[in-house]
Amino acid sequence: MTVLDRKLLRELRASWxxxxxxxxxxxxxxxxxxxxxxxxxxxxxxxxxxxxxxxxADFWIDLKKLPLSExxxxxxxPGINEVRPRIQFFATVDLPxxxxxxxxxxxxxxxxxxxxxxxLVLRRGSYFTDSRRNEVIVNDAFAxxxxxxxxxxxxxxxxxxxxxxxIVGTAISPEFVYLVGPGSLTPDPHHFGVFYLKQSFAExxxxxxxxxxxxxxxxxxxxxxxxxxxxxxxxTALAPYGVFNTLARKDQPSSRYLSxxxxxxxxxxxxxxxxxxxxxxxxxxxxxxxxxxxxxTIIGTLKGLGYADSQIFMHYVKFAGAIGILGAAxxxxxxxxxxxxxxxxxxxxxxxxxxxxxxxxxxxxxxxVISLACSLGGALHGARLALKLQPAEAMHVKPPPxxxxxxxERIAFLWRR
Numbered sequence: 297m298t299v300l301d302r303k304l305l306r307e308l309r310a311s312w313x314x315x316x317x318x319x320x321x322x323x324x325x326x327x328x329x330x331x332x333x334x335x336x337x338x339x340x341x342x343x344x345x346x347x348x349x350x351x352x353a354d355f356w357i358d359l360k361k362l363p364l365s366e367x368x369x370x371x372x373x374p375g376i377n378e379v380r381p382r383i384q385f386f387a388t389v390d391l392p393x394x395x396x397x398x399x400x401x402x403x404x405x406x407x408x409x410x411x412x413x414x415x416l417v418l419r420r421g422s423y424f425t426d427s428r429r430n431e432v433i434v435n436d437a438f439a440x441x442x443x444x445x446x447x448x449x450x451x452x453x454x455x456x457x458x459x460x461x462x463i464v465g466t467a468i469s470p471e472f473v474y475l476v477g478p479g480s481l482t483p484d485p486h487h488f489g490v491f492y493l494k495q496s497f498a499e500x501x502x503x504x505x506x507x508x509x510x511x512x513x514x515x516x517x518x519x520x521x522x523x524x525x526x527x528x529x530x531x532t533a534l535a536p537y538g539v540f541n542t543l544a545r546k547d548q549p550s551s552r553y554l555s556x557x558x559x560x561x562x563x564x565x566x567x568x569x570x571x572x573x574x575x576x577x578x579x580x581x582x583x584x585x586x587x588x589x590x591x592x593t594i595i596g597t598l599k600g601l602g603y604a605d606s607q608i609f610m611h612y613v614k615f616a617g618a619i620g621i622l623g624a625a626x627x628x629x630x631x632x633x634x635x636x637x638x639x640x641x642x643x644x645x646x647x648x649x650x651x652x653x654x655x656x657x658x659x660x661x662x663x664x665v666i667s668l669a670c671s672l673g674g675a676l677h678g679a680r681l682a683l684k685l686q687p688a689e690a691m692h693v694k695p696p697p698x699x700x701x702x703x704x705e706r707i708a709f710l711w712r713r
Contacts, residue, residue, distance in 0.1 A: 318579050319623045322670060325572030326627025326663045331634035332565035333659055338639050339558050342648045343473070349649075350415045350470030353512035354545050355523050357530060358384070360538030361507050369533045370511065375519045375526045380413045381508030383498040386478075388453040389489065391442060399477060400452060400489045404498035404508075405433075413512050414471040416492065417649050421446030421465025429497050432461035437475060437647060438489025439466040452491060454501045467492065468647040474553040475647065483645060520545075554646065573670045576623070580616060580671055613672060620671030624664040631663065 346352075362381065370379045382404045389398040406412065409423040416423075419436040434444055444450060448463050469490070477488030499505045515523050527542040545551050632655070639653040705711070 315619060315622075318576055318583060319619055319626065321572050321576035321579065322620065322623025322667050323626035323630060325569045325576060325670070326624055326667050327630035327634060328572065329565065329569035329666065330628060330631025330659060330663050331638060332561060332568065334631070334635035334653065334656065335638045335642070336558060336561045336565055337656065337659075338635075338651060338654055339554070339561065339642065339646070341654070342646075342651045343554055343558065346470050346473065346648055350417065351411070351413050351514070352470040352545065352551070353380075353413045353548075354515045354520055355513055355527055355530075356541075356543040356548065357511040357513075357527075357534065358540040358542075359509050359511070359534060360540070361504065361509055362511070362534065362537045363507050365506075366534075366537070367511075370513065370530055373526060373529050373533065375516045375523075376530070377514045377516060378413065379511055379513040382510050382512065383493075383495070383502055383504050383508055384510040385454070385502060387491070390451040390453060390458065394442070396487060398487050398489070400438075400491050401477075402452070402454065402491050402493060402498070404495045405492045407494045407496055413514060414469055416467040416469055419466045419468060421463070424464060424494055428462050429494065429500075430459065430461050431464045431494060431497075433465045433467050433492040434463055435472060435475065435490040435647075436466040436468050437483065437485040439463075441485040450491075455503070457501070459501065461491070461493075468649065471548070472550050473646050473648065474550045476549055476553070569666075573666065577670050577673055580619065584616065616671045617668060620668040621664075623671065624667035627667060628660050628663055631660075 364381055367379055367381055370376055383402075384404075385402045387400045387402045389400045391398065405416065407424055416433065418433075420439075421433075423433070424431050432450065434450065439445070444463055444466070446463050446465050450461050450463060452459055452461060472490055475483050475485070475488070475490065477484060480488070493501075499507075515526055519526055523544050527544065531539050531542055546555065636653045639651060643651050
């Protein structure tokens, strides 16, 4: 170990308070960068994978009543790939021992399982059987909240009639990753749920035999970002059947909330770390400048003994590098722990088949590089001051700054009294 290295260790021990403050700023900046970027990637990858596997619809069209024989009106529009008709109504949920009003959205699905738009992923139980016509699949969050299991019954007010439904399974859907009821901003599984009925049973209960009141569909890739022209054509073609509303994927509540969260997290992943790292660089710049100023005589002596400017410069660069490495190490550990915590927190709001905390080595390497760049960049000005000192001049004690009266001394009547 060289003399300068031993000097570096002594200075690090002596300045532990300032080093702790500066290292903490860098560590927080790196931690924010890593955990926010990791959470952003986790959500974005989970969204992209689930939307593809679950075949999330590109548009929704609500109507009064459309005969299934008229579905070809939409299929004939160039750009619309697939259309799925279904029955959709809101209902009141009647559960024993629950006094608060509870609502639900009722959707029809095929009597027998088949790949479909807005497909279901079963969590518990199974798909419909041929044993009963009044079977239902409940969305998993509502079932967990009210401790509903396959084999139990649940009562819903459907078309002004109280219906007893037999639960065969619980499921999630890409359509309701972020499930919010009408007028709500956050998921509330205690008061709102989704119930999937057999197509044949829904037609019978709602008097919709051979008809549907909602269409969901997919479009060609070139229209996926902006399906508005296709929706205008569809609205014109379906006008005789009472079109209430058309909705693109980007405006669908669940998809919009999830996309906004991902977009906002990406913005914060750039802003928050930058604030902490810039402040850390400024603090380190002041610290290094003062350190060089205090050690002016020592620097002059070292130069007089034959140490080159590059050796002294690297000595102070190592000082900053040690801070950067320590801050990066703490930040990386904290970033992984926070990303695990935040991802686990997101699982309580978003319903994915899998939302895992993925370890991205490149992200941690980038965090270390950013930490070193911040610390070295902040210390560069102070380290360069050491190069400007000439040995003979530096070994003299630095004269005090020029004195002058402070503003309090200018209040003459006060001092005369």
